[in-house]
Amino acid sequence: MDKPWNNRAWFLVIPVFVLVAFSAIIPLMTVVNYSVQDIFGPGQAFWVGTEWFEKVLHDERLHDALVRQILFSLAVLAIEIPLGILVALSMPADKGWRTSLVLVLLALPLLIPWNVVGTIWQIFGRADIGLGGAAIRALGIDYNYTGNPRDAWLTVLVMDVWHWTSLVALLCYAGLRAIPPAYYQAAKIDGASRWAVFRHIELPKMRGVLIIAVLLRFMDSFMIYTEPFVLTGGGPGNATTFLSQYLTRMAVGQFDLGVAAAFSLIYFLIVLLFSYVFYTFITTVGTGDRS
Amino acid sequence: MAAIELRNLGHSYRPNPAGPQDYALRPFSMTWEDGAAYALLGPSGCGKTTLLNIISGLLTPGEGQVLFDGRDVTHLSPEQRNIAQVFQFPVIYDTMSVYDNLAFPLRNRGVAAADVDRRVRRVADLLELTPDLARRAQKLTPDAKQKISMGRGLVRSDVAAILFDEPLTVIDPHMKWRLRRKLREVHSEFRLSLIYVTHDQVEALTFADRVAVMHEGQVVQLGTPQELFEAPQHTFVGYFIGSPGMNLLPCEPGEGCVHVDGIAIPLRTGAADTAAAGGGALELGIRPEFLELAAAGRPGTVPVTVTGVENLGTHKIVTARLGTRSLKVKVAEDQPVPTEAALRFPPDRARLYRDGRLAV
Known part of the structure; x- marks a missing residue:
């Protein structure tokens, strides 16, 4: 018993390790495996090294999708965070029925499945039969989200604001x-x-929840897929094709598993990097730890 | 500084108070003198915070008026009344430096920068906060934060009164003592009107010139610490103040004496008759400090059985049984305590209470 350490303690870590292995590490390693090989079928894999990565990094269309993605996420944050704070500030503070009503109303958009959200807005925004689209046209504005890239963008943005501002408001x-x-x-x-x-x-007392709200909304909007897929299908042209949609098109549509895997890894690193930068920025700003 | 007058003031948290039990604060009138340090003492839920919030203007009373120097301020906000209040938990502005925290109330009132600087530095000096002025308030200890809360009241030279709502609850015991002394110093320097709410009798008695004791929504006695000790106006004051509290024995009036469980206890001539005159339940009250323990059989004493002795180092607390009643007696450290003993009730120290109120 005079050993200063006891390796049996490692057994205690095994359950967590197994869980994480199956839920994260093994799937991720599969992607890594795909990203460095060209796979034609079972048993027909060829080592290609960093070729896919190089291909992805020089892909013009991917660059465009990345720029669109960053613009979209920034726009989402710029609108949803202040709007969420404003909504939270104007909510009733007592424990009466009004508070309950507002909370339920706010929670409603969060309860709707994402593809349904897309469908709702797809119909709502239609210029011919949609309530929203037809109303805008009736005002004399030539609105058409299926043909006009600017209208498509606005519709996707408004849809995201409608869907997610509640989350920020509830947190605040x-x-x-x-x-x-x-x-x-x-x-x-x-x-x-x-x-x-x-x-x-x-504002200082909301710091903690605001950090969470910004991170959640950033990561979520950066990975947005379902709603624009249902609403615009990435169009018109490529106007609303964001990263994940481009990725799916490559992986499932063209079955370019190698390229898609390389892309996935880069995508993952980008989200990780952005989140880290955001997190360190927000946790140090306003605490006086500037050095 | 202002004298604060409360006129028929009452408050209930229910819409239509029917009886006294519905009131958080039963209607009463009272005057708080200008420049004095008051303590508002009572157990939790007795209405002292309600009263404080009414004086500060955070709460509008259901009935009656609040007057500052004769001016009716009942419906004015705390800001308009020029009141400062220090809360149970230190309230500081996290993102500001200590200096900015202290300057905040002045800047909000548009005081010139030079004046702000002069006053902030003076108050910081007084509260020993000068070395921390440039630091962020968030990083200080709880007692320093509470000093900032007080400081924000003190910087305002024209403040009508400073109200404290159990300000030392979160402070370490030894810092409590220092802060309380600091507060006394500040009071003697500025002659501020201070009202200090607490449920701790030591805090109240050491801090204040005069103490208002509250019980079930009413002020049962306002007096100096000595008055509260020697002549409690209400049985509640008797047992709430003092450690242990006053002995209270239900009794029947007799000839020049009262009977406790049939045992006659001699009193001053006429005392028992005066007390019994109005009818109602009588109680004999006497402080453990004033009871005299003697050997059994002395004239003018009643026999008791000692059931317990607590030695507290400087003195002893003796528990004695008189009939079926139990009494506490405070005796000197070196005094012998026989099991079969006798008690003398000094007639000028014994009080009689009728329905809880002092009769004689």
Whole structure:
């Protein structure tokens, strides 16, 4: 018993290790396997090294999709975060039926399956029979999301805002409710304006939930697939073809498994990198740890 | 600074209060003098925070008026009343430096930058916060944060009163003592009107010039610590203040004495008659400090059986049985305690209560 360590402790880690292996590591290694080989069929695989990666990195259409994707995610964050905060701030604070009603209404879009969201907006936005599309046309605006890239973009954006702003609002609402009333009372006594209350009490206290909201909305919008697929199918042309849709087209449509695998890995690294940068930025800003 | 007058003030959290039990604060009138340090003492749920919030203006009373220096402020906001309040948990603005925290109430009121600087530095000096002025308030200890909360009240030179709502709850015991002393210093320097809410009698008695004791939504006594100790106006004050609290024995009036379980206890001439005159339930109250323990059989004493002795180092707390009643007696450390002993009730120290209120 005078051994300073005991290797049997490793047994305790095994269950988690097995779980993670099956849920993450093995599938990921399969993708890595595909990305460095050209596979024609069972037993017919050829080593190609970094060829797929080079091909992906020089793909013009992929670059366009990446730019579109970044623009889309930034637009989503720029609209949904402030809008979510605004909605949360104007929600009732008591425990009455009004609060319950607002919470249920806000949660509704989150409960709808994503392909159904796409279908709803696909019909809603149609210029001939859709309520939204026809109404806009009736105002004299030449709106057509299937033909006009700008309209398609706007429709996809509005759809995402409709679908996900609730999430940001609910998170912010939870953050706001966690602020003890003494803070508001003290601010009142200190003669603080409404803006000062928001800037110096509410915003700092919502930091934690805002970090989560930004990360969730970023990752989710960066991987968006179902809704634009149903709504526009990536069109018109390639106007609303985002990364994951391009990837699916390659993997399933053209059966370019090698290229698609290489692309997947790059995609994964991009999401990881962006999330890391966002996270470190948001956790250090406003804490005074600037050095 | 202002004198605060409460006129027929009452408050209920129910829409239509029918009886006294519906009131969080039963209607009463009272005046808080200008420049004095008051404590508002009572157990949890007795209405002291309700009263404080009404004075500060965070709560509008259901009935009656609040007057500052004769001016009716009942419906004015805390800001308009010029009140400062310190809460149970330190409230600081996380993203600001200590300096900005202290300057915040002044800047909101549009005070000139030079004045702000002068006052912030003076208050920081007083509260020993000067070395931390440039630091972020969020990184300080709880007691330093609570000092900032107080400081935000003190920087305002024209503040009508500063109200404290159990401000030392989250502070370490030794820091509590230092902060309380700091507060006394601040009070003697600025002559501020202070109202300090607490459920801790030591805190109240050491802090305040005068203590208001609250019980079930009413102020049962307002007095100096000495008055509360020597002449409790209400049985609640008797047993809430003091450690252990006052002995209270239900009794019947007799000739120049009262009977506790049939045992006669001599009192001042006429005391029992005066107390019995109004009818109602009588109680004899006497502090453990004033009871005298003696050997059995002395004249003017009643026999008791000692059932327990607690030695507290500086003195002893003796539990004695008189009839079926139990009494606490505080005796000197070196005094012998026989099992069969006798108690003398000094007539000028014994009080009689009728239905809870002091009769004689």
